Amino acid sequence: MAEEAKKLAGYAAVDNHVQNNQVVGVGSGSTIVYAVDRLAERVRQEKLNIVCVPTSFQARQLILQHGLTLSDLDRHPELDVAIDGADEVDAALTLIKGGGSLSPAHRGCLTQEKIVAGCAKHFIVIADFRKDSSVLGQQWKKGVPIEVIPMAYVPVSRTIAKRFGGEAVLRMAVSKAGPVVTDNSNFILDWKFEHAQNWKEVNTAIKMIPGVVETGLFVGMAERVYFGMEDGSVRVRDPPVI
């Protein structure tokens, strides 16, 4: 059921937002796999000229395996559109990213994902119905991922708990001993917050703690979210008009 929903979201995003001669940011996770399948299909069928910029090692492999054109931010610092998954989306389109529902290899790419999304004119999110929340923490219980410089993980964890409550736990690997190491050779703390907060302020404050590389809070970045639903429909959410 969830897999079909991921596919619906991925296909809708590619069909509605990708056009010929575009540079496309490719996100990470299990949902993005469906979007890349559809992108490759359209490139073949419609003979599109598309260049892809990956957000992780996994995304890079996906692009290559599908025979798509691989690039990077050196050659393409401006993207037309970036498409990526999320762990949770609230009513204001604030996202938690960097968690991942698949294997550890597909998790913790939040820093590169945020960089690529920030370089895109349009940032489009794809998710299944389980990620849809009115407030963060409603559906996603694993906390906000925070990428940290390895030597700083203890002081950063203590500072976050002291200032914002909850606890920030070092993410451990599953198929190896020791912590998960990101594509940037850093560690991930999962901050299990106690209650909803002003995410814009919290995100800025956490980023100011020495040793923090990036947070998995994406505030004011997503332009549209496609949710694949259980009944086979696709729900679209745009940011609220303030």
Ligand SMILES: O=C(CO)[C@H](O)[C@H](O)COP(=O)(O)O
């Ligand atoms: O942010 C991510 C990885 O850093 C993923 O996009 C997010 O975790 C969603 O993953 P999935 O599509 O497997 O549920």
